[in-house]
Amino acid sequence: MQLANDAKLFQLWRRRLVPFQQHRRFSSRHHLQIMADIERDRLAKQNGVDLTEFPPERIRNFSIVAHIDHGKSTLADRLLELTGTIQRGHNPQYLDKLQVEKQRGITVKAQTTSMVYRHNNEIHEAIDKHDRPVYLLNLIDTPGHVDFSYEVSRSLAACQGVLLLVDATQGIQAQTVANFYLASECNLSIIPVINKIDLPTADPDLVKEQLAATFDLDPSEALLASAKTGEGLEQVLAAIVERVHPPRGKVDSPLRMLLFDSYFHDYKKVICNVAVVDGVLRKGNRIVSAATGKGYEVSDVGIMHPELKSTGSLLTGQVGYVVCGMHSTQEARVGDTLYQRRSTIEPLPGFKPVKHMVFSGLYPADGTSMSELEHAIEKLTCNDSSVSVEIENSAALGRGFRCGFLGLLHMDVFHQRLEQEYGVHVHNTMPNVPYIFEFEDGNKVEMHMCTDRYKDKKRKAIWEPMVLAKIVVPSEYVGPVITLCSEREGEQVQFSFITGQQALLKYRLPLREIVVDFHDILKSITSGYAIFIYEEAEHQRSSLLKLDAFLNTKKVEAMATIVHKSKAESVGKSLTQMLKKFINRNVQNSIQVVEAITGRVVSTERPLDYGFGVSHRRSPQSNRLGCTESTALSLSKIYCTRVPAAPLERKGVKKQLNQHRTVDIPREAFLDRMKFS
Ligand SMILES: Nc1nc2c(ncn2[C@@H]2O[C@H](COP(=O)(O)OP(=O)(O)OP(=O)(O)O)[C@@H](O)[C@H]2O)c(=O)[nH]1
Numbered sequence: 001m002q003l004a005n006d007a008k009l010f011q012l013w014r015r016r017l018v019p020f021q022q023h024r025r026f027s028s029r030h031h032l033q034i035m036a037d038i039e040r041d042r043l044a045k046q047n048g049v050d051l052t053e054f055p056p057e058r059i060r061n062f063s064i065v066a067h068i069d070h071g072k073s074t075l076a077d078r079l080l081e082l083t084g085t086i087q088r089g090h091n092p093q094y095l096d097k098l099q100v101e102k103q104r105g106i107t108v109k110a111q112t113t114s115m116v117y118r119h120n121n122e123i124h125e126a127i128d129k130h131d132r133p134v135y136l137l138n139l140i141d142t143p144g145h146v147d148f149s150y151e152v153s154r155s156l157a158a159c160q161g162v163l164l165l166v167d168a169t170q171g172i173q174a175q176t177v178a179n180f181y182l183a184s185e186c187n188l189s190i191i192p193v194i195n196k197i198d199l200p201t202a203d204p205d206l207v208k209e210q211l212a213a214t215f216d217l218d219p220s221e222a223l224l225a226s227a228k229t230g231e232g233l234e235q236v237l238a239a240i241v242e243r244v245h246p247p248r249g250k251v252d253s254p255l256r257m258l259l260f261d262s263y264f265h266d267y268k269k270v271i272c273n274v275a276v277v278d279g280v281l282r283k284g285n286r287i288v289s290a291a292t293g294k295g296y297e298v299s300d301v302g303i304m305h306p307e308l309k310s311t312g313s314l315l316t317g318q319v320g321y322v323v324c325g326m327h328s329t330q331e332a333r334v335g336d337t338l339y340q341r342r343s344t345i346e347p348l349p350g351f352k353p354v355k356h357m358v359f360s361g362l363y364p365a366d367g368t369s370m371s372e373l374e375h376a377i378e379k380l381t382c383n384d385s386s387v388s389v390e391i392e393n394s395a396a397l398g399r400g401f402r403c404g405f406l407g408l409l410h411m412d413v414f415h416q417r418l419e420q421e422y423g424v425h426v427h428n429t430m431p432n433v434p435y436i437f438e439f440e441d442g443n444k445v446e447m448h449m450c451t452d453r454y455k456d457k458k459r460k461a462i463w464e465p466m467v468l469a470k471i472v473v474p475s476e477y478v479g480p481v482i483t484l485c486s487e488r489e490g491e492q493v494q495f496s497f498i499t500g501q502q503a504l505l506k507y508r509l510p511l512r513e514i515v516v517d518f519h520d521i522l523k524s525i526t527s528g529y530a531i532f533i534y535e536e537a538e539h540q541r542s543s544l545l546k547l548d549a550f551l552n553t554k555k556v557e558a559m560a561t562i563v564h565k566s567k568a569e570s571v572g573k574s575l576t577q578m579l580k581k582f583i584n585r586n587v588q589n590s591i592q593v594v595e596a597i598t599g600r601v602v603s604t605e606r607p608l609d610y611g612f613g614v615s616h617r618r619s620p621q622s623n624r625l626g627c628t629e630s631t632a633l634s635l636s637k638i639y640c641t642r643v644p645a646a647p648l649e650r651k652g653v654k655k656q657l658n659q660h661r662t663v664d665i666p667r668e669a670f671l672d673r674m675k676f677s
Pocket of ligand 1: 075199227228
């Protein structure tokens with residue numbers, strides 16, 4: 001009987017062999033594997049084997065990666081619906097659970113969920129639906145914005161494949177390129193999916209050409225889909241099973257699992273998201289952290305389906321969660337290997353250390369105490385391990401924290417999450433990039449704040465972080481891009497034409513010049529067409545000056561900044577101009593911006609002469625400086641106003657403008673600049 005069945009299947013497969021083999025990844029070996037799967041399922045059903053215990057060959061771990069807004073979260077919604085994991089008609093962007101994600105309409109946190117999928121392709125059409133093989137698909141939806149690319153790279157470590165989504169109306173964009181290379185470095189199977197084909201302006205053929213030209217991908221491998229209408233998504237699910245290889249772990253080896261994410265739960269304390277690489281994890285097991293050597297007992301283990309679902313065990317290749325009594329970020333270290341007590345294992349490679357791009361001070365504000373802020377930061381960094389935190393003391397602002405972020409949007413989102421999820425209020429100081437100070441005695445110190453800590457040491461040089469930027473742009477925009485890069489002190493490394501219409505520009509640029517608004521301006525001057533990626537380059541010795549701001553001869557540390565010598569006057573002038581609007585007009589205040597080492601006055605203003613400002617004289621919050629601390633801080637935020645919050649507007653979500661984020665940039669100009677980000 002079984003032989004007869006096999007023969008029938010074999011015939012079916014033979015008849016469809018020709019069209020299938022046109023697809024180079026779809027080998028006859030693959031078909032035989034599928035047949036074996038079908039047979040095993042049939043036997044499993046007969047013998048009453050529990051199919052929720054998926055062997056590695058029935059597991060597929062994949063991420064959805066793409067440029068911002070190309071439709072990752074919408075696709076995740078549809079896949080969850082198609083596999084019956086969630087009901088149709090739920091809130092859109094189901095996996096974007098944070099308030100900040102809903103408000104801004106962007107994903108900032110990678111989310112994992114498992115789906116049970118009954119494989120359905122041309123071979124299986126002839127087979128009864130219930131006899132088709134069942135797979136466990138673990139999906140990780142990732143953020144698209146460059147500031148959250150650390151989330152992407154961590155997610156990829158738990159996967160064997162990616163769906164590389166490309167918007168059929170926009171084509172390949174900066175993060176498409178960056179994510180493709182991230183996935184290639186991890187040796188993952190890449191399935192290109194051209195999304196939004198339902199739109200009238202969609203041009204899938206052009207995108208196929210771009211895929212071939214940019215990544216050398218076979219255009220016939222690209223799947224066409226619409227995450228909105230659901231068109232083509234059955235093929236996407238089938239391709240995940242067929243083209244992503246199963247996890248390669250060893251079932252019989254000692255347990256090894258990668259801790260790739262964590263978050264704080266009020267009752268369960270720290271919940272770790274893990275990928276079981278080898279062996280099996282069961283509730284009650286005693287596990288050890290390779291990073292700290294500390295031991296824990298597993299009190300709960302399960303999968304996200306889509307919410308936490310306790311399963312009592314996680315098998316080789318599965319992605320799920322573990323609760324084991326960890327209490328803090330010091331214990332739950334992202335990238336750590338967890339293993340079973342008394343076993344000897346080789347720790348997993350972990351993750352590359354994070355490179356912080358901007359640093360900013362966070363101080364308690366509006367009734368929040370330092371301990372509340374500390375508690376909130378501790379919990380939040382458990383969920384966002386890419387933020388670095390150090391205690392900082394400021395004469396004007398008291399005790400606070402100096403935090404390192406991956407970019408300005410990341411910084412803004414972190415502040416918003418602190419307020420929304422933990423109810424604390426913070427003031428943040430102007431962001432800086434980290435500089436290396438070289439002293440006469442040969443010592444080099446990396447500093448990411450403008451402190452006076454080494455003021456007595458003789459300084460020999462300041463080295464600043466540089467980046468190598470690659471900009472791909474339609475040829476008609478080359479002129480404005482070159483002008484922008486020159487204004488930003490860029491040094492041209494390469495200028496060539498990829499095709500008749502596309503130019504490639506490579507520039508060495510100071511990081512300080514791109515962290516604030518470079519990308520947004522670039523998008524705006526190229527009507528959104530520029531593709532911009534950058535990598536770290538060697539530090540460069542630069543003519544930099546530290547500017548100190550003085551109000552009534554008192555230094556306001558939070559406003560000190562480092563600028564290029566050539567920009568000292570203009571930055572000094574804009575700082576003083578900005579300051580004078582906030583200073584008590586009834587007090588004879590003076591505002592000076594002074595070059596720190598020489599004491600040279602770069603710019604000075606007397607607000608009374610100009611006759612405007614905000615009076616805080618009788619306010620109990622007023623300080624000796626003639627303005628409130630929060631005013632001083634607000635001023636130090638002038639650069640933060642440029643944080644791209646545009647997706648809010650684009651998606652029709654009403655933006656909540658934060659008072660201190662709207663200091664002086666005209667709203668229209670701000671929105672205009674953000675339009676294309
Ligand atoms: N017409 C159409 N719109 C789509 C499709 N897929 C997504 N969208 C829309 O595109 C916008 C962005 O979709 P998201 O799913 O939030 O994009 P994303 O890639 O997850 O965005 P980030 O997480 O912020 O990077 C939303 O308004 C979706 O409704 C599609 O196939 N067709």
